[in-house]
Structure formats: structure tokens, C-alpha cells
Amino acid sequence: xxxxxxxxxxxxxxxxxxxxxxxxxxxxxxxxxxxxxxxxxxxxxxxxxxxxxxxxxxxxxxxxxxxxxxxxxxxxxxxxxxxxxxxxxxxxxxxxxxxxxxxxxxxxxxxxxxxxxxxxxxxxxxxxxxxxxxxxxxxxxxxxxxxxxxxxxxxxxxxxxxxxxxxxxxxxxxxxxxxxxxxxxxxxxxxxxxxxxxxxxxxxxxxxxxxxxxxxxxxxxxxxxxxxxxxxxxxxxxxxxxxxxxxxxxxxxxxxxxxxxxxxxxxxxxxxxxxxxxxxxxxxxxxxxxxxxx
Amino acid sequence: xxxxxxxxxxxxxxxxxxxxxxxxxxxxxxxxxxxxxxxxxxxxxxxxxxxxxxxxxxxxxxxxxxxxxxxxxxxxxxxxxxxxxxxxxxxxxxxxxxxxxxxxxxxxxxxxxxxxxxxxxxxxxxxxxxxxxxxxxxxxxxxxxxxxxxxxxxxxxxxxxxxxxxxxxxxxxxxxxxxxxxxxxxxxxxxxxxxxxxxxxxxxxxxxxxxxxxxxxxxxxxxxxxxxxxxxxxxxxxxxxxxxxxxxxxxxxxxxxxxxxxxxxxxxxxxxxxxxxxxxxxxxxxxxxxxxxxxxxxxxxxxxxxxxxxxxxxxxxxxxxxxxxxxxxxxxxxxxxxxxxxxxxxxxxxxxxxxxxxxxxxxxxxxxxxxxxxxxxxxxxxx
Numbered sequence: 001x002x003x004x005x006x007x008x009x010x011x012x013x014x015x016x017x018x019x020x021x022x023x024x025x026x027x028x029x030x031x032x033x034x035x036x037x038x039x040x041x042x043x044x045x046x047x048x049x050x051x052x053x054x055x056x057x058x059x060x061x062x063x064x065x066x067x068x069x070x071x072x073x074x075x076x077x078x079x080x081x082x083x084x085x086x087x088x089x090x091x092x093x094x095x096x097x098x099x100x101x102x103x104x105x106x107x108x109x110x111x112x113x114x115x116x117x118x119x120x121x122x123x124x125x126x127x128x129x130x131x132x133x134x135x136x137x138x139x140x141x142x143x144x145x146x147x148x149x150x151x152x153x154x155x156x157x158x159x160x161x162x163x164x165x166x167x168x169x170x171x172x173x174x175x176x177x178x179x180x181x182x183x184x185x186x187x188x189x190x191x192x193x194x195x196x197x198x199x200x201x202x203x204x205x206x207x208x209x210x211x212x213x214x215x216x217x218x219x220x221x222x223x224x225x226x227x228x229x230x231x232x233x234x235x236x237x238x239x240x241x242x243x244x245x246x247x248x249x250x251x252x253x254x255x256x257x258x259x260x261x262x263x264x265x266x267x268x269x270x271x272x273x274x275x276x277x278x279x280x281x282x283x284x285x286x287x288x289x290x291x292x293x294x
Numbered sequence: 295x296x297x298x299x300x301x302x303x304x305x306x307x308x309x310x311x312x313x314x315x316x317x318x319x320x321x322x323x324x325x326x327x328x329x330x331x332x333x334x335x336x337x338x339x340x341x342x343x344x345x346x347x348x349x350x351x352x353x354x355x356x357x358x359x360x361x362x363x364x365x366x367x368x369x370x371x372x373x374x375x376x377x378x379x380x381x382x383x384x385x386x387x388x389x390x391x392x393x394x395x396x397x398x399x400x401x402x403x404x405x406x407x408x409x410x411x412x413x414x415x416x417x418x419x420x421x422x423x424x425x426x427x428x429x430x431x432x433x434x435x436x437x438x439x440x441x442x443x444x445x446x447x448x449x450x451x452x453x454x455x456x457x458x459x460x461x462x463x464x465x466x467x468x469x470x471x472x473x474x475x476x477x478x479x480x481x482x483x484x485x486x487x488x489x490x491x492x493x494x495x496x497x498x499x500x501x502x503x504x505x506x507x508x509x510x511x512x513x514x515x516x517x518x519x520x521x522x523x524x525x526x527x528x529x530x531x532x533x534x535x536x537x538x539x540x541x542x543x544x545x546x547x548x549x550x551x552x553x554x555x556x557x558x559x560x561x562x563x564x565x566x567x568x569x570x571x572x573x574x575x576x577x578x579x580x581x582x583x584x585x586x587x588x589x590x591x592x593x594x595x596x597x598x599x600x601x602x603x604x605x606x607x608x609x610x611x612x613x614x615x616x617x618x619x620x621x622x623x624x625x626x627x628x629x630x631x632x633x634x635x636x637x638x639x640x641x642x643x644x645x646x647x648x649x650x651x652x653x654x655x656x657x658x659x660x661x662x663x664x665x666x667x668x669x670x671x672x673x674x675x676x677x
Contacts, residue, residue: 086608093608097369101428102564106603109557113596224553228432235429266444273437280430281415284422 002139007261008254013146013215015253016153017043020208021226022233022245023157024201027164030177030240032088032194037104039205040226041111045072046206047213048115048220051124061127069206076202079107080195088180089191108224115220123217126210145214152211156204157246164242173197177240232276252276318493325486328575332478341467346542347586349474351579352481353539358562358574359484360531365560366568367492368524369504371428372419375559377438378529380551381408382536384442387454387546397458401537408533409526416525420518435556442548453547457540470542477538484531485571491527492571500524558585561599565606567615577614 024039049068053059059067083103086092093099130144164170175183176190183190209218233252237244252272260268332352339345357375364370385404389395395403419430442448449455461472491497499520503510511517540546549555558581566577584591591598610617 083604083608093611095611097371098564098607098611100425102603102607105557105560106600106607108600109596109603110600113594113598113600116596117594224557228436228553231432232429235425239425267440270437270440270444273433273440277430277433277437280426280433281418281422284426284430 003261005140006142007257009140009142009146011254011257012150012250013143013212013253014256015250016146016149016246017208017212017226017249018229018233018252019246019249020153020156021205021230022237022249023153023160023242024205025227025230025234026237026239026242026245027160028194028197028201029234030164030242031173031197032084032190033100033177034084035100035104035231035234035239036198036201037101037227037231038108038111038223039201039230040228041108041115041223042072042076042202042205043209043212043226044115044218044220044223045075045111045209047126047209047218047222048119048124049206050126050210051213051218052119054127055124064126065210068210069203072202072206073199075111076199077195080198083107084194084198085191088194108227112220112223119220121219123219124213125215125217126213128214129211143215145211149208149212149215152208153246153250157243161241161243235280318490320493321486321490324489324571325482327482328485329479329482332481333475336471336474336478339471341465341470344583344587345470345474347583348579349470349477349542350539350586351582352474352477353535353542354559354562354582355535355575355578356477356481356484356538357532357535357559358566358578359481359488359571360528360535361559361563362568362571362574363488363491363500364524364528365563366570366574367497367504368500368520370521370524370528371425372431372525372528373428373556373560374415374431374434375528375532376551376553376556377434378408378412378532379536379539379555379559380438380442380548381411381529382533382538383540383546383550384448384454384536385533386537386540387457388448390458391454391456397460397541400458401460401534404533404537405530408530412526412529413522416522416529420521420525435551435553439548439551439553442551448548449546451548453545455545457544457546459544460538460541473541477542480534480538481575484534485575487527488531489571496520496523561603563613565602565613567613567619569612570615570619573613573615573618 021039021043025036028034028036046068049071050061050064053064053067054061057064083106087095087099087103128145130148132144134141134143135147162170164174172183172188173193175186175188176193180190229252230249233249234245236248255275256268256272259271263271336345336348339348357379361375364372364375382404385407386397386400389400389403390397419427422430443451459469459473460476461469463469463472491500499510499513499515502513503515503517503520507517510520536550539550562577562581563574565581567573585595586592606613612619
């Protein structure tokens with residue numbers, strides 16, 4: 001029983017990360033029909049930046065977090081003002097399926113390359129926000145950082161869900177994703193919603209990177225894999241439902257831990273991805289996706 | 295009632311050649327041109343390091359040519375090319391080192407294997423609507439890579455060593471040149487097949503589907519059949535590219551299956567031109583050269599790739615090839631306008647003169663040019 005609970009805790013911790021990235025992807029996709037493939041890179045920037053600022057540059061922990069988050073916010077704002085503004089507000093460049101993936105894919109490459117140039121190839125872990133040994137009840141152990149990740153994932157998922165469902169601003173944001181022209185006709189500034197939610201989700205991802213990095217550690221190349229798992233979690237939420245994306249992420253994390261614990265440590269990831277692949281191709285309707293944009 | 299994709303009697307169907315119709319010379323010409331030009335270039339490089347880089351680029355080019363049809367022309371959101379490249383590379387390695395196949399036998403076996411695998415996977419995967427296909431194919435590299443690195447039979451992280459070259463020579467340099475010539479022959483064939491499809495009625499159907507699937511369906515295109523065909527062709531070409539890569543390098547590593555391999559392939563296609571076969575070939579060779587030949591680029595690869603990709607997407611979505619096409623098209627339009635003006639002037643001169651005076655006029659030096667300039671038909675004269 002204790003083995004099951006320990007595996008469950010480990011699975012929920014990694015699932016919380018997948019889930020929150022899925023939620024970040026879903027909420028932004030809902031607003032502008034673009035997948036943020038740089039979400040994992042924002043987490044990496046937050047984690048590696050905080051670790052570097054506190055351990056190498058000697059800043060106090062709080063200041064390190066603040067500077068790292070400010071940097072991530074600035075990068076997100078600049079990307080929106082320069083690239084997304086030109087592409088979506090001025091009508092320049094590629095549209096259709098290309099815009100769904102490749103603008104943020106370019107940003108991901110850029111951030112990964114910049115992080116490598118700035119921080120090198122070392123593994124970084126930010127100091128723990130809630131330091132101390134793992135919490136233990138009999139044989140059940142859970143890391144403090146893991147508990148924070150799970151709690152924050154659930155709270156963030158619920159907040160994003162509630163924002164979109166119950167607030168006027170959230171409904172206006174959703175309207176932008178349904179029809180940019182329609183939303184503009186009724187006076188909704190779609191560019192403003194796109195920019196705000198892009199920055200907020202980038203900051204959220206960075207914060208999760210900071211909270212989680214004491215457990216796994218981050219390198220400059222950690223981002224794409226996290227983004228990819230986030231895409232999968234968001235995919236199981238039709239790319240539009242942040243609450244469901246968190247649930248999907250948690251389920252994926254738990255499945256990964258259980259497969260590793262009870263089936264095969266070596267092949268747990270292989271089995272997990274194979275199962276997800278089979279679900280998608282055998283029952284694509286579970287994703288709730290429509291046809292691709294032309 | 296007619297089934298979709300089946301023509302009624304008396305109604306011509308795209309993709310079916312009519313009696314007396316002239317065969318399109320471009321695919322065959324392109325295939326021959328690529329083979330001859332590529333072979334000459336590799337022979338001139340005489341087995342040098344540059345020759346190895348170009349041959350590796352040729353291996354990637356076989357894959358990117360298929361991606362032009364899949365991603366660029368048909369807009370099929372499939373990201374499984376690195377997986378099928380791995381099927382080709384690992385298939386070649388396993389068949390040659392474990393079962394004693396020759397290089398030609400293993401190439402044919404790998405093509406058959408990739409066709410069968412892509413047909414099986416594609417039959418299910420291409421049913422997935424829109425982004426689900428992208429999602430499913432994004433997952434493929436993740437678990438196939440893990441499978442390859444965890445499997446001792448596939449050599450784990452070290453991979454498989456001792457893959458045979460396509461055509462052995464007396465020494466390393468000669469082997470590289472000969473294998474390179476076989477590689478460009480395969481690239482020429484791949485380009486010829488893709489151009490043949492793109493320039494046929496099937497290509498028009500794919501274009502219609504890419505623009506709007508409902509439009510394609512309304513004109514009788516069997517969407518599922520066409521999607522599957524494109525998926526299989528793209529996957530088989532990726533496997534051939536993998537086989538070329540394995541034979542060129544003499545080994546197979548799991549890197550060929552990794553996410554970064556897929557990213558590199560996507561960059562080769564998008565930067566050079568996702569709708570152009572020539573762009574995809576030159577993009578693969580040039581990017582392979584740049585990433586392996588200069589330390590500055592290989593160190594700062596991510597930054598450069600990111601900036602270039604964003605600039606291309608914003609400024610010229612059809613890539614460098616699109617920009618070149620536009621430039622050449624503009625120049626060609628100008629030349630055509632000049633020619634039209636010159637012809638019109640000549641006809642007019644003929645109509646207003648006797649045969650003798652017309653002959654004298656035509657024989658006069660600079661005759662055409664003066665007329666064209668006088669009527670504003672020179673450079674920038676417009677049509």
C-alpha cells in the first residue's frame with residue numbers, strides 16, 4: 001500500500017507539471033488558436049535563471065525569483081509585440097497551420113539557444129521554496145516541492161477554468177478564439193487578450209519551473225520535452241479546456257509512475273507514449289478536436 | 295451514383311493520362327539533372343570531408359523532398375519523418391549486420407518494410423481529424439526513440455556499427471564517391487516521383503484538399519485515400535533517406551530518431567521553402583553543411599535557427615525558394631513583356647511595309663531593341 005501511495009505522490013508531482021503546461025497551452029490556444037510550444041522553455045528560463053542569479057550572481061532568493069520572472073515576462077511581451085503583432089494584427093507572414101505551430105517553435109529554438117549561450121550546459125536547480133526533508137507518514141514519503149507543485153497545479157487549473165467560465169473578461173478572451181473579426185466588431189481587443197494571456201501563462205510556467213526544479217533539475221534543453229508533454233495533456237482537453245488539461249496531465253503523470261513501478265522501469269515511458277498514441281489513433285474523438293485550420 | 299474519386303464515362307479524371315496527351319518532361323528531366331549534377335559535384339569533391347557532408351545532406355534531402363509533398367503541398371500535419379528515417383536506418387543496419395543482407399537487398403527490404411508499416415499506421419492515423427494527426431505523430435518519435443535507446447538488440451545508445459556502403463571502392467575516398475553517386479540517383483528518383491505527383495491531376499486534388507477539404511470532397515476527391523497515399527509516400531521517402539544516411543556514415547545511432555532530428559528536418563523544409571522540391575534539396579544540403587562545418591554556427595545553432603525561422607515566417611512564408619521564385623518570376627514577366635512588345639512592333643512594321651523594306655529593316659543591326667525601347671517594353675516597361 002505504501003509503495004502505491006509513494007508512486008501516486010511521485011506521479012502526481014510530475015503530472016502536476018504536465019498538467020499546468022497543458023493548461024497554459026490550452027488557455028492561450030483558446031484565445032488565439034496558436035499552440036505555445038515555448039511554454040517548457042519559459043519554465044526552463046525561470047528555473048535556470050533563478051538558479052544562476054542566486055547561486056552564481058549572488059542575489060537573494062526572492063530577488064532572484066523576481067528578476068527571473070521579470071525577464072520571462074519581458075521576453076514574452078517582446079515576442080508578442082514584435083512577432084505575434086506583425087503576424088496576427090498586421091497580417092504579415094504565414095497563417096493557417098503554419099501559424100499554429102511554427103511561430104512559437106521558432107521562439108522555443110531561440111530561447112534554447114540563448115540559454116545555452118548564457119548558462120552553458122550544466123544542470124541547474126533553484127533553491128527550494130519550502131526547504132526541508134521529505135514529509136513522511138509511516139512509509140509514505142512526499143517531497144515538499146512535489147506537494148507545492150501538486151497544490152499549485154490544482155489551484156492554477158481551477159483559477160484558469162473559473163476565469164474562462166465565470167468572468168466577462170474570460171468570456172471575451174474565449175470569443176477572440178472563436179472569431180477574431182466577430183470579437184473586434186463587438187469591441188473586444190483580441191490583441192490585448194492574446195498578449196496578456198501569453199505573458200500570464202509564460203509567468204505561470206516559469207513559476208512552476210522554479211518550484212519544481214529542486215526535484216529534477218533543468219538544463220538549457222529541458223524545454224521542448226516539457227512542452228511536448230504539455231501539448232499531449234492539452235490535446236486530451238481539446239486544446240481549449242485548462243481544467244481538463246490539468247486532470248489529463250495528472251493522469252499521465254500517475255500512469256507514468258505506475259507503469260514504472262509495477263511494469264518496467266526501463267520501458268515506462270515507452271509504454272506510456274504507446275498507450276497515449278493508441279488512444280489517439282483508435283479513439284480520436286476523445287480529444288474532441290475539429291478539422292485543422294486551413 | 296458515382297463513388298468519390300471515380301470518374302463518370304466521358305468525363306476526364308485528373309491524374310489519368312488521356313490518349314495522345316503529351317508526357318510531362320519535368321519530373322524525368324529533374325531526376326536526370328539532379329543525378330548528373332549531383333554525381334559530378336561529388337566526383338569533383340573526390341571523397342573529401344566536404345563530400346561526406348554533401349552526401350549526408352543528400353540523405354536528408356531525400357526526406358525533405360517527401361516533406362514538401364506532405365507538409366508543404368498537401369499540408370498534412372504529420373511529424374513522423376524522423377521515425378521513418380529511423381526505420382530506414384535501423385532496418386538497413388539490422389538486415390546487413392545481423393542477417394547478412396547486401397546493400398541493395400536491404401534497401402529494397404527497407405522500402406517494403408516502410409511501405410507496409412506506414413500503410414498500417416497511416417490507415418489508422420490518417421483517420422484522426424486535424425490536430426489529432428499532429429498529436430499522434432508528435433508522440434511517435436518520443437516512444438520510438440526510448441525504445442531504440444532501451445533496446446540492446448538495436449545497440450542501445452551506441453547504435454549499430456558496420457553498415458555497408460551502397461557501392462564499395464578500392465579505398466575510402468572512392469567508396470564515398472561511389473556511394474554518393476548512388477545516393478544522388480536515389481534523390482533524383484525521389485524528386486522525380488514527387489514532382490510527377492505534384493504536377494499530375496492527383497497533385498491538383500491534393501492542392502484542393504490543402505486549401506479546403508470540403509472543396510476537395512465536393513469535386514469528388516477521396517480524402518482518406520489521398521491522405522493515406524501522401525502519408526505512405528512521405529514515409530517511404532523518409533525511410534530511403536534513413537538508409538542513405540546509414541550507408542553514408544557506416545553506422546546508425548538513436549539520434550536519427552530524436553526530436554532534434556525532426557526539428558532539423560522541419561527547419562530544412564521551412565527555411566528553404568516548404569513548397570519547392572529544389573528548395574528542400576538545397577536547404578538540406580546547405581543547412582547540413584552550415585551546421586557541421588563552422589564552429590560558430592554549431593555553437594549558436596539554436597539562436598540562428600530561431601531567428602532565421604521567425605524571419606522566414608514573417609517575411610517570406612514560402613522560404614528562400616519562394617523569394618527566389620518571386621524574383622525570377624518578376625524578371626521572367628519583364629522578359630516576357632519585352633518579347634511581346636518586340637513581336638508586336640515587328641508585326642506592325644511588317645504590316646506597314648513592303649516585303650523588300652521589311653527585309654531591310656529586319657537585317658538592320660539593333661532593330662528589335664530600338665523598337666522595344668521606343669514602345670516602353672524594356673526593363674521595367676511593364677506589360
